[in-house]
Every structure is written in structure tokens, then in C-alpha cells.
Amino acid sequence: MKIAGSLCVISGASSGIGKSTAQELAERGARVVLVARRAQALEQLQIQIRAAGGQAWAFPADLSKPYEAVRLGEWVLGELGTPDILIHSAGAGEWRFLDETPLEDLQHLMDTPYFAAAYLTRVFLPAMLQRNRGFILSVCSPASRLVWPGATGYVAARWALNGLTEALRADLYHTGLRVCAFFPGKISDSEYFRRNTDTERRIPRIGRLIPEVTSRQAALGIVRALERDARMMFVPWQLHAFDLLARWFPRIAEHLAWKTGAKRTDA
Numbered sequence: 001m002k003i004a005g006s007l008c009v010i011s012g013a014s015s016g017i018g019k020s021t022a023q024e025l026a027e028r029g030a031r032v033v034l035v036a037r038r039a040q041a042l043e044q045l046q047i048q049i050r051a052a053g054g055q056a057w058a059f060p061a062d063l064s065k066p067y068e069a070v071r072l073g074e075w076v077l078g079e080l081g082t083p084d085i086l087i088h089s090a091g092a093g094e095w096r097f098l099d100e101t102p103l104e105d106l107q108h109l110m111d112t113p114y115f116a117a118a119y120l121t122r123v124f125l126p127a128m129l130q131r132n133r134g135f136i137l138s139v140c141s142p143a144s145r146l147v148w149p150g151a152t153g154y155v156a157a158r159w160a161l162n163g164l165t166e167a168l169r170a171d172l173y174h175t176g177l178r179v180c181a182f183f184p185g186k187i188s189d190s191e192y193f194r195r196n197t198d199t200e201r202r203i204p205r206i207g208r209l210i211p212e213v214t215s216r217q218a219a220l221g222i223v224r225a226l227e228r229d230a231r232m233m234f235v236p237w238q239l240h241a242f243d244l245l246a247r248w249f250p251r252i253a254e255h256l257a258w259k260t261g262a263k264r265t266d267a
């Protein structure tokens with residue numbers, strides 16, 4: 001996928017992986033639409049990108065609401081045209097065992113990333129299909145490949161996003177649209193763990209064998225995935241090795257996740 005000159009819609013652009021991806025794509029000549037709820041953070045990023053000579057538009061929206069996604073779709077299609085690239089990086093959610101999770105939170109856990117990505121794709125897909133060109137990339141979690149305890153609603157929502165991504169790839173087979181599932185390891189400088197305070201200590205200790213990456217390193221991985229028309233990518237590569245281990249030896253992976261993961265007694 002050619003990045004220079006492309007129109008990219010990026011969800012979760014106010015922080016973390018989405019923000020770094022917007023910066024890297026804009027630096028390479030993409031026109032970026034920045035979407036998240038925090039208007040001020042998006043406006044700051046818009047100013048920064050424009051000051052560096054790039055093209056960016058901040059569009060504050062809560063993507064858990066279908067009508068907000070429709071409003072975004074109407075504005076982008078009307079003012080800027082059909083997107084070439086969609087990046088789904090909006091995500092939230094505390095890690096809890098199911099029996100610790102308030103009933104009303106179960107639905108919120110699915111809002112982002114799953115519904116946000118489904119709504120965003122739905123509003124742009126007809127136009128992208130009509131042009132028969134484009135790239136859809138989901139920032140997925142390793143939790144949708146290697147499951148660990150103590151994060152039930154989070155894991156289920158990441159499986160939903162991964163499922164949506166795989167289903168879209170099947171739907172769009174033999175069209176000009178490409179679909180990629182991108183898996184980053186733990187992000188060292190992301191706000192995620194500050195926003196979801198009980199989460200970090202629940203990462204299974206076995207995960208420490210996988211080097212952490214910065215948001216920028218993840219964003220550079222996304223750039224590579226776009227340039228190579230990749231269908232799937234892991235950053236860092238050690239995460240891929242763990243993924244293969246879990247595919248080939250699922251019982252060992254289950255045991256290690258249980259042995260080194262969150263226990264109900266420390267919840």
C-alpha cells in the first residue's frame with residue numbers, strides 16, 4: 001500500500017499506538033484524520049503535524065456510539081473523499097475475572113475495540129469497495145492468540161476484534177482491499193496501563209521474556225505492514241515465536257499462562 005498521498009482514518013489517535021502511527025504516517029506524506037474522544041489531545045497532535053508540514057484533521061468522536069461513527073463517515077466522505085487506509089487502534093478496558101466484573105461493564109468492554117472498529121469499517125466500506133482499493137489494519141492484542149487468566153471481558157473483546165478482522169479478510173478476498181491483523185507486544189510508553197491501573201500486574205510473568213516495545217516501534221511495524229501488504233504482523237518478533245508455541249503446544253501454553261498469571265487470591 002502506498003502511504004504518501006493516502007487518506008488515513010486512525011482511531012485511538014489521541015495517545016499510544018494510534019498517536020504514534022498518525023505521526024509516522026503523516027511524516028511519510030499521508031493525510032491523516034485523527035479520531036478519539038479527547039478533543040484537546042487531538043488538536044495538539046493536529047497542530048504538531050501541520051507545523052511539521054503534514055496534513056491532519058482532528059475529529060473528536062466517541063466511537064462506541066454508532067451515530068458518532070456515521071457523523072465521522074459523512075464528514076470524511078464529504079470533505080476529504082474515500083479513505084485509503086483505516087487503522088483501528090481505539091481500545092480500552094480493565095482486566096478482571098468475569099466474577100469480578102460489574103454486569104454493566106461487560107458491554108462497555110466490547111465498545112472499544114470491537115464495536116468502534118465494526119462501526120468505523122461499516123461506514124467507509126461501501127465507498128472503499130466501490131473504488132476497489134484500500135487497507136484495513138486492526139491493532140489486535142496478543143490476548144486474542146495467547147489467552148491468560150484474569151482478563152475475561154478484555155480477552156473476549158480482543159477475540160471479537162480479531163474475529164472481525166479475519167471475517168473481513170474472508171469477505172474481501174479477491175477484491176482490491178487488504179486486511180491486516182497487527183499484534184504488538186507490551187508497549188512501554190503507552191497510557192494504557194496508567195488508564196487501567198489494575199492491569200499491568202496481571203500480565204503473566206512468562207510475558208517478561210518478550211521485550212517491550214515503544215509506541216513508535218509499534219507504529220513503525222504498522223508502516224511496514226502497510227508497505228508490505230501484510231495480512232498479519234507481530235512486533236517484536238519474539239511474540240510470533242510465543243504465538244507459534246501456543247499453536248503447536250496449547251497445553252503447555254495454557255499451563256504457563258496459569259502458572260505465571262493472575263490468581264484469584266491476589267485479586
Ligand SMILES: NC(=O)c1ccc[n+]([C@@H]2O[C@H](COP(=O)([O-])OP(=O)(O)OC[C@H]3O[C@@H](n4cnc5c(N)ncnc54)[C@H](OP(=O)(O)O)[C@@H]3O)[C@@H](O)[C@H]2O)c1
Pocket residue numbers: 011012013014015016017018035036037038039041061062063064089090091092111112113116139140141142183184185186187188190191192193195
Ligand atoms: N498498551 C499495550 O501494551 C498493548 C499491547 C497490545 C495491544 N494493545 C491494544 O492496542 C490498542 C491501543 O492501545 P494503546 O496502548 O495505544 O492504548 P491507549 O494509549 O490507552 O490508547 C487508546 C486510544 O483509544 C481511544 N479510545 C478509547 N475509547 C474510545 C472511544 N469510545 N471512542 C474513540 N476512541 C476511544 C483513546 O482516546 P480517548 O480517551 O481520547 O477517547 C486512546 O486514543 C488497545 O486495544 C490495546 O488493547 C495494547
